[in-house]
Amino acid sequence: MSRRCPVTGKGVQVGHHVSHSNIKTSRRFLPNLQERHLFSETLGRRIRLRLSVEGLRTIDKYGGLDAWLLKTPPKKLPRDLRHLRERIEAAKARAAEAPAG
16 A cells, blocks of 8 residues: 555655755655545445545535545546546446435
């Protein structure tokens, strides 16, 4: 699993440790990734994602996982989330054509 947030695109950055004597050694700055289960209301099940905290806030701002996926253009999504978006669109289409009642 890569150290990259699928929502914001945040990934690993590189920099330097700088000691008191100003000696610089390489280091990595890792993103604040959290493994979370987000509920898809359309599919009726939980989806496990590894997101940055900023990505979680973005999804909350849009009103949930389904709303964020449907508002984001498919080209901006990673492959696995593109497949999830297609499944949500198909489930919404099935629900729309099914007779109510």
